[in-house]
């Protein structure tokens with residue numbers, strides 16, 4: 001079993017860029033201008049429980065790491081950069097902390113490195129169990145209408161919320177719920193110490209209107225980049241700025257290694 005994805009060819013000698021979307025998204029959400037990244041080979045994956053990987057399930061982060069490794073191998077991807085948004089960023093950070101062969105760099109957008117406090121974990125576990133029960137048993141339109149009222153999405157306009165609710169309601173509620181709990185922030189180790197020892201270049205993008213993750217960026221041993229005119233989902237709200245920043249990061253990092 002591997003994850004389904006879309007792969008795009010690139011210039012010889014360039015590392016693969018592997019994109020991991022956020023909770024309730026899918027591979028298609030990375031609508032980044034081809035002009036910025038087109039000469040890199042790219043793989044856009046659907047995470048377990050999502051898109052064309054809806055039938056794929058994982059039990060925990062270790063299982064997700066093993067599945068990602070198997071998927072990369074099946075695409076014969078031997079050297080790559082990981083680009084992960086939110087849930088995809090947490091999965092990418094966990095993967096990087098296992099020091100996988102072939103990983104050249106880590107770019108994370110608006111993702112949490114892990115909770116420090118057991119009470120916080122217990123609270124998050126209960127909250128994610130509540131959301132999971134709603135995703136399993138209620139109409140997705142009603143659940144996502146409440147989901148996008150969470151503080152992390154405070155910067156969204158009503159029109160942006162309506163568009164996201166319509167888009168995200170095409171998911172399978174039961175498989176979303178399973179992934180939400182299997183890879184809940186409550187189940188993720190606190191990765192801060194391991195990230196500080198991260199053996200590859202580590203970059204962290206955040207939307208200028210995403211107060212929560214702008215603050216988290218300051219705690220991390222990563223080069224932080226603010227994306228203007230954007231909230232939590234920066235690549236959706238300002239794809240040009242995200243693509244240009246990715247291209248700059250790659251250009252400068254790969255030049256340094258030549």
Ligand SMILES: C=C(O[C@H]1C=C[C@H](C(=O)CCC(=O)O)[C@@H](C(=O)O)[C@@H]1O)C(=O)O
Pocket residue numbers: 022023024085086087088090112150152183185233
């Ligand atoms: C509510 C919080 O966390 C949830 C929101 C963001 C994460 C995500 O992937 C959402 C993607 C989107 O809807 O655009 C999600 C996750 O990391 O799994 C969280 O469950 C919060 O305040 O951190």
